[in-house]
Amino acid sequence: MDRGAKVVTLQDVADLIxxxxxxxxxALRGDPRVESGTATRIQAAAAKLGYxxxxxxxxxxxxxxxxxxxxxxxxxxxxxxxxxxxxAYFLRQFHGFMEVMSDSGFDVLTRIVGxxxxxxxxxxxxxxxxxxxxxxxxxSQLMELRAQxxxxxxxxxxxxxxxxNPLPGAWSVTADFRQGGRLAAAHLxxxxxxxxxxxxxxxxxxxxxxxxxxDELQARGLDPAKHLVAIKxxxxxxxxxxQVADSLDRGLAxxxxxxxxxxxxxxxxxxxxxxLAKRGRPVPERMSLxxxxxxxxxxxxxxxxxxxxxxxxxxxxxxxTARMAMALGSKPRSEVLPVNLQVRGTTQRVGSGRT
Amino acid sequence: MDRGAKVVTLQDVADLIxxxxxxxxxALRGDPRVESGTATRIQAAAAKLGYxxxxxxxxxxxxxxxxxxxxxxxxxxxxxxxxxxxxAYFLRQFHGFMEVMSDSGFDVLTRIVGxxxxxxxxxxxxxxxxxxxxxxxxxSQLMELRAQxxxxxxxxxxxxxxxxNPLPGAWSVTADFRQGGRLAAAHLxxxxxxxxxxxxxxxxxxxxxxxxxxDELQARGLDPAKHLVAIKxxxxxxxxxxQVADSLDRGLAxxxxxxxxxxxxxxxxxxxxxxLAKRGRPVPERMSLxxxxxxxxxxxxxxxxxxxxxxxxxxxxxxxTARMAMALGSKPRSEVLPVNLQVRGTTQRVGSGRT
DNA sequence: CTGTTAGCGCCTTCAG
DNA sequence: CTGAAGGCGCTAACAG
Numbered sequence: 001m002d003r004g005a006k007v008v009t010l011q012d013v014a015d016l017i018x019x020x021x022x023x024x025x026x027a028l029r030g031d032p033r034v035e036s037g038t039a040t041r042i043q044a045a046a047a048k049l050g051y052x053x054x055x056x057x058x059x060x061x062x063x064x065x066x067x068x069x070x071x072x073x074x075x076x077x078x079x080x081x082x083x084x085x086x087x088a089y090f091l092r093q094f095h096g097f098m099e100v101m102s103d104s105g106f107d108v109l110t111r112i113v114g115x116x117x118x119x120x121x122x123x124x125x126x127x128x129x130x131x132x133x134x135x136x137x138x139x140s141q142l143m144e145l146r147a148q149x150x151x152x153x154x155x156x157x158x159x160x161x162x163x164x165n166p167l168p169g170a171w172s173v174t175a176d177f178r179q180g181g182r183l184a185a186a187h188l189x190x191x192x193x194x195x196x197x198x199x200x201x202x203x204x205x206x207x208x209x210x211x212x213x214x215d216e217l218q219a220r221g222l223d224p225a226k227h228l229v230a231i232k233x234x235x236x237x238x239x240x241x242x243q244v245a246d247s248l249d250r251g252l253a254x255x256x257x258x259x260x261x262x263x264x265x266x267x268x269x270x271x272x273x274x275x276l277a278k279r280g281r282p283v284p285e286r287m288s289l290x291x292x293x294x295x296x297x298x299x300x301x302x303x304x305x306x307x308x309x310x311x312x313x314x315x316x317x318x319x320x321t322a323r324m325a326m327a328l329g330s331k332p333r334s335e336v337l338p339v340n341l342q343v344r345g346t347t348q349r350v351g352s353g354r355t
Numbered sequence: 356m357d358r359g360a361k362v363v364t365l366q367d368v369a370d371l372i373x374x375x376x377x378x379x380x381x382a383l384r385g386d387p388r389v390e391s392g393t394a395t396r397i398q399a400a401a402a403k404l405g406y407x408x409x410x411x412x413x414x415x416x417x418x419x420x421x422x423x424x425x426x427x428x429x430x431x432x433x434x435x436x437x438x439x440x441x442x443a444y445f446l447r448q449f450h451g452f453m454e455v456m457s458d459s460g461f462d463v464l465t466r467i468v469g470x471x472x473x474x475x476x477x478x479x480x481x482x483x484x485x486x487x488x489x490x491x492x493x494x495s496q497l498m499e500l501r502a503q504x505x506x507x508x509x510x511x512x513x514x515x516x517x518x519x520n521p522l523p524g525a526w527s528v529t530a531d532f533r534q535g536g537r538l539a540a541a542h543l544x545x546x547x548x549x550x551x552x553x554x555x556x557x558x559x560x561x562x563x564x565x566x567x568x569x570d571e572l573q574a575r576g577l578d579p580a581k582h583l584v585a586i587k588x589x590x591x592x593x594x595x596x597x598q599v600a601d602s603l604d605r606g607l608a609x610x611x612x613x614x615x616x617x618x619x620x621x622x623x624x625x626x627x628x629x630x631l632a633k634r635g636r637p638v639p640e641r642m643s644l645x646x647x648x649x650x651x652x653x654x655x656x657x658x659x660x661x662x663x664x665x666x667x668x669x670x671x672x673x674x675x676t677a678r679m680a681m682a683l684g685s686k687p688r689s690e691v692l693p694v695n696l697q698v699r700g701t702t703q704r705v706g707s708g709r710t
Numbered sequence: 711c712t713g714t715t716a717g718c719g720c721c722t723t724c725a726g
Numbered sequence: 727c728t729g730a731a732g733g734c735g736c737t738a739a740c741a742g
């Protein structure tokens with residue numbers, strides 16, 4: 001484990017051949033000026049000694065700086081929210097991301113977003129030794145993270161990439177939430193549902209889906225005001241599930257005729273499933289239910305997932321982000337991936353009762 | 356995003372004060388030889404300009420190498436198995452690890468263990484720019500990963516730390532599996548169970564637990580040969596669950612009087628739960644069942660976990676590993692953390708029938 | 711086609 | 727107490 005063991009250097013190879021180190025350098029770079037005979041001899045010697053200019057990255061970078069050349073460190077930073085490990089939502093993105101990065105030989109420097117003043121640490125991020133900074137963090141943390149990054153000395157600003165949540169002036173990879181709303185609405189309308197309930201305001205993503213739902217209604221000549229009931233949750237209520245229960249009850253009171261619900265995510269869907277059963281509206285017999293994200297299964301009697309859900313291509317989002325991080329253009333761009341609907345057991349034709 | 360923006364240098368500070376850069380260097384290191392007046396002026400100027408020697412790590416490392424000083428890069432590499440994201444087993448260790456690392460300002464370089472010849476990539480690991488290499492990979496992958504690391508040029512060997520699975524000549528953090536076996540056995544014996552079935556040979560960890568089970572029996576003056584039935588699974592059978600079913604059936608045939616089973620992990624326990632019900636031995640009424648690891652809940656009617664299980668302190672293992680990686684001694688050591696038994700609903704007093 | 715030279719920014723020794 | 731000088735290993739310009 002001795003740190004100081006000798007590393008093969010340009011000079012070592014030069015000494016072996018009896019030539020100047022510049023010549024070795026040129027031969028190894030494939031410079032056509034070196035005589036082909038010596039070139040091959042040099043290459044052989046370098047290979048034998050195991051010479052690798054990358055090994056002395058410090059020297060290389062120092063030298064390159066002089067001429068304004070900055071080669072990629074082949075490393076990106078990835079920031080996680082604190083409680084990422086509980087949620088398939090983040091893990092699947094992470095998995096896709098790591099898959100591409102590991103295959104491409106990029107180093108990924110992970111870090112949890114907390115309230116650390118992390119820029120004061122001797123971090124590769126703070127030094128600017130990364131090609132890009134990627135963040136999986138929650139919408140609410142992105143702004144502050146960005147601000148911390150911008151507070152770093154001017155020379156180390158790195159491109160910032162967000163997943164799911166686009167940020168002005170930054171790169172992003174996200175999904176077509178609006179299309180997700182359309183797909184969910186189309187599915188319900190095809191099944192004959194005419195009054196749809198949803199809970200609004202929980203996230204930008206779901207707001208975007210609402211636009212899609214309205215798009216679909218209008219495309220079929222239906223008035224959203226009549227066929228869609230969007231309940232705003234009462235933010236003063238906590239805990240979380242009490243807020244959902246309140247929203248549901250207000251929704252049912254306002255529009256007793258609803259036969260379908262589009263939940264803002266799968267966890268809310270699972271809760272609604274239980275709440276609806278208690279209120280004499282079992283799913284799917286008397287109410288169709290669609291989740292969103294397709295991250296949390298709702299297990300039926302056979303232990304399989306029965307929740308119809310708008311699926312996000314989370315692994316693909318991770319993969320696309322990795323590719324974006326490795327080939328950044330000069331100006332921020334946003335990539336939007338398609339979504340699809342996973343039809344399972346919580347939706348059925350309106351009024352068809354017990355299956 | 357301009358990479359080439361100027362970084363504050365030692366010379367910049369020197370110019371501002373009108374002093375030589377060596378003096379600035381000395382003042383910033385707290386060298387007592389500099390006159391206290393100039394020292395404070397220099398420190399103020401450095402702070403104003405935002406000078407940080409860490410920012411030019413390339414220059415610093417290059418220079419330090421000359422005198423044989425090698426400071427810590429404050430970075431460790433962490434290797435994952437390919438399908439880590441499906442399993443709480445890895446995630447909980449990862450989470451504990453990241454928590455401590457992020458709090459300490461260490462960079463964590465993550466990588467998935469695949470069949471990449473990753474050392475050929477320009478990676479910080481291959482350059483030896485990490486303090487340690489930590490592996491979460493499966494037992495079966497550790498040897499090859501280690502071999503790849505050892506195949507790197509001699510100068511870049513880094514300490515290797517494994518979690519759960521100790522490896523000769525390497526550092527490790529693991530849990531007291533033997534004690535886990537004792538706890539499980541003690542719990543069952545306390546409940547009056549006199550014949551215990553288990554499946555042997557699936558992992559080193561479970562073999563260690565078997566030793567603990569026998570310890571406990573002997574400590575109570577019971578002969579392990581009479582009170583413990585350890586079935587070796589038939590490795591030729593696949594898939595996995597068919598192998599478990601076969602083991603169970605052979606166990607029940609060999610020792611019809613068993614009233615309790617210690618499964619090698621929670622997934623096997625969940626499977627056994629179902630298999631036992633089909634064989635007219637419902638858990639816990641006619642058979643007590645203990646899982647191991649406490650990673651996969653077995654959901655009961657109320658959606659809560661009903662599986663009694665030997666719990667591994669996975670987050671703590673991750674945290675301990677992080678601390679070990681940051682403060683490695685000169686020779687490998689192994690840290691063993693205590694385990695505990697989570698008593699839930701799948702174990703009950705022998706013969707007490709329906710609850 | 712090849713050798714020489716200079717310098718990236720820092721750290722340390724040597725000289726004043 | 728402070729300045730000067732040299733070199734870590736590499737790269738690119740400049741000479742031959």
